[in-house]
Amino acid sequence: MVFVLFALSILIFYLTRGLLPASTALAPYINPRIGDAGKLSLARALGVATATCPSYQAFASEASGCIVPLWGQYYGWLMNVLTGNWGFTLLPGIAGTATTWSVFFSRFPYTAELAIAAAILTIAIGIPLGIVSATHNNKLPDHASRIISLGGYSVPQFWFGALLQILFVLYVRVNGAGLLPATGALTTTCAICIANPGQITTYSGLPMLDAILSLNFAYFWDSLVALALPSITLAITSIGALTRIVRSSMMDVLRQDYILLARSKGLKDSVVIYRHALRNAVLPAVTVSGLLVAYLLGGAVIVEIVFSWPGVGNASLAAADVLDINFLELYVLVTALIIVVTNLVVDVLYSIIDPRIRY
């Protein structure tokens, strides 16, 4: 687990530093007012410029003997990063005023909220759909859920999101306004939140959780409504994937002898399916939950763009435009950490829900 993160940090470091000019490494740490001598000593402190480098001009033009070889730079970078020193953000509008770390983690809760909501939707829709599909094999519900899962696989997420926006803003209208907000994490009609911004205390950064903890239910309702369209859009692909997995594993399980035994004992269909079959049928779905998390965190970038959601995916594109490499590196590593931890939790969880593989 640690090895994967370590190897990944090397990969992402070589990819970004190896292909970009060495002076881009300085940008997040630089104060524009310091002179060339200051810049040079900064480059030395960061482990990018060698001690023998005569001047900043020589460093910027990458004169020979001025740039520390990449593996040496990696050591300097790693030491910086492990102490949490990611430098200042280069994002337009707030460049230099906040650290990359604080900007990332002030925005990350929004992405997390979106991904968690989509994960809940995926499980709540995907598993029942898969079960219905398997128990009504080749009947109408099966065909319907297969169309949903195949459609979910094939539909471009940005298009699906745009379709929902067009539908709910242009055509489904209540009292002269669109039924659901198309963009942002809050509806603009939330009078209470705008009048009393102090009513929300930031406990976790997740808007909905904070609203509950602050007992501000108007705010809660508002963020829930704003979350509706983005989370459905984000979930659509993973719903298709999960339905498919649950369907095929459920059909396998229903052919087993112990299901026949349960049926011959005269148990009701619902008991057979939900008590005996379901536990075994969701096992393959649990194994791919790491992949599911990767799906959701990756898809969040697209969905956040479509819905102007104030999360990290949206910020990462602004970071890409201004070559804020530190932000992108932080994004990749945090996401990888989440996926790796998910896989670890799944491994532990697996032995609990499947007693057969316990040692």
Added chain:
Amino acid sequence: MESERPSEADRFGRRADLKYSFYLLRRNPIVLAGCVISVFSVLLALLSPLLVNPSSWHAQDLNLRLCWNNPMYNWHIANVFDCAGSVYPLGTDMYGRSLSNMIILAIPIDLEIALEVVVSAVVIGVIFGSIAAYVGGVIDEIILRITDDFLAVPGILLAIVMIVVMGRSLPVLTFAVLITWWPFYVRLMRSQVLSEKEKPYVERLRAMGAGATRILFKHVVPNSIYPVLVQATLDIGAVILTVSALTFIGLTPSSLLPELGNLSNQGIQYIFTAPWLILFPGLTILVISLGFNLLGDGIRDIFDPRLRR
């Protein structure tokens, strides 16, 4: 025809097998639909330079931007511009180009990238996956750990970083998607070869004195490649989705380029004033990827002789 006795090959050999496969294919309407859609989109891609002047995407006419004059549908939106004179069945985009022409020009670009990515990923996956499984030991471990790293990041994130660093061009876009795609094929091929190499016939070949390379690439790989090819068909749709998502978020060489995601990127900016601009390119992506997904599903059920019987 009837009186002629079918030859041995016709009744039992590969030809009979293929014939039976096509018979099953014809009988399954869903697969047939997928087949028709994918063949049609490939044909459209091949014919697109004949249907539309390939360099017409450079021509801008700002007088005709975002207009709609197809009488078959009324969008019920205030202030939709009417294109004066010429007919645009799917309206025009923000540069005043005919959207239908742009979509026809975009299909070969997307399909070409998808094909390049999938074919390269299959080749890499087959070579490294089968070597990892057949040789085992340290080589297997190294290849597995490398794929682990790539699987721990959402592909789209890695692709964004690569495009930002290496520059915005179609070859880089293709390369970035390929980088995130090949590990799946290595894993898939590896698991197939792992189970295939334990079969008795491999043992027998070894006893007959066949070399490792010959056993692996002449016997084991052809016997374990079916699931990889099915996955490849399914992935053409998925690659088109990924590529168009990347160009949609703005990682594109030029905003003028007729590419389905790029056209949608224009569309999202005018979503409430010119909805057609996002609807039709997105619909094209949906139809093409649905076609290849249906086809892949069908091929999985039909062409794999072991699954069939």
